[in-house]
Amino acid sequence: MLSLKSYPRRGALAGFSLLLTLTAPWLSAQPPAPEPQILYVQDPLPLDELRNFAEIYERIKQAYVQPIDDNTLLEYAIKGMLAGLDPHSAYLSAQDYDNLQESTEGEFGGLGIEVGVHEDGILVISPIDDTPASRAGLKPQDVIIRINQTPTRGLSLSQGVDLMRGAPGTQIELGIRRGSQTFDVSLTRAVIAVTSVKTRLLEPHYGYIRISQFQTRTGKDVQEALADLFARNQGDLRGLILDLRNNPGGILQSAVAVADAFLTEGLIVYTEGRLPDAELRFSADAQDPSQGVPLIVLINAGSASASEIVAGALQDHKRAVLMGSASFGKGSVQSVLPLKGERALKLTTALYFTPSGRSIQAQGIMPDIKVQNVRVTPVEQPNAEIREANLAGHLNNAQEDNTKAAGQNSSTQTSPVTSGLSAEDYLLGEALNLLKGWQILRAQHNDDN
Incomplete structure (x- = not known):
């Protein structure tokens, strides 16, 4: 399935992308599918306008x-x-x-x-x-x-x-x-050679997947990224952040495949239009490459089209917490209809809807937790912090000696991975903190039971 991402001339000429669109399934990257049957409405010709x-x-x-x-x-x-x-x-x-x-x-x-x-x-x-x-x-x-x-x-x-x-x-x-x-x-x-999917560990047991665009291979790449993250953590992946910020969209089937990697059942997206071929429904299968790992999805005003399909599906199924700001709001589907002479018509033929029936056209997906785009700077602390332990004659903690002997003094521990992360990317830092809090509450709940 194809999507209009840019109008570059081949090779040397550079092009800006007009707007990433979704296309109906009759247009295939290999080989071209049969042209759709278009039902023409036999209205009287507007003769005055034609003259x-x-x-x-x-x-x-x-x-x-x-x-x-x-x-x-x-x-x-x-x-x-x-x-x-x-x-x-x-x-x-x-x-x-x-x-x-x-x-x-x-x-x-x-x-x-x-x-x-x-x-x-x-x-x-x-x-x-x-x-x-x-x-x-x-x-x-x-x-x-x-x-x-x-x-x-x-x-x-x-x-x-x-x-x-x-x-x-x-x-x-x-x-x-x-x-x-x-x-x-x-x-x-x-x-421009775009790598659609990138992945890394934010710290042990907490993974990060970034999708910059939805290309032909994106669904498969996300599954491979999930497998890699689980393997690097010996299967103990406790939280994952899926970053869709500034992702303009792409291929509809790739968006469906990405959402399906985190869902085991239910509707992912459906489209409605005037032509029968424009009415489509996509559902998740029972396989779960994500293994139900706690998930946070990051979105912003640059998240459009296919990104909104993924975010909307995961939000409707309560599979993920969405953080950031409202998405772009492109909820229309463009079909590429071949014409004679190797030309084509890119025409808006349908609107897409999230599983709960939401059309996000010109509205966007609203995050569950709204976080403004801010820059964090450290507060100057000219004087060392004074605590009870600094006061002369303070009572010792009964566990202090044992803790020091074991090298577990929490006041001196720092994160080897996230140092400076919140200052560099505030939203990502907040998402990681939420995942870690989520894990703490889950562990406490399991201990109580």
């Missing part, structure tokens, strides 16, 4: 300042017709259609950024991990107000994308508005 179109077409042909051929003019008309529907429907040329298939494999040229429509320019939906955009510090909700010397206000999204394309190694300057501040950022275009 108006023909008149405008002829006026442009006769009076436009430069000659323009019929093919170009008709293609502009098609693009305008789709652009007027919603931000995600589009006409794909043969080159765009070809590159669409490349993009789902996780390697393309560009700056590594997902962008969308904004009234004042081009909206940054999410920078992709380990790309020029993320290294330059671009953030979700930034607005690109200038590309080199060209203001973006009034530009179509495709025009903005074309301006930001270029050969790897070349420079580009973006004017950015973040809240009330404006500043310039210089970036170097590069060939």
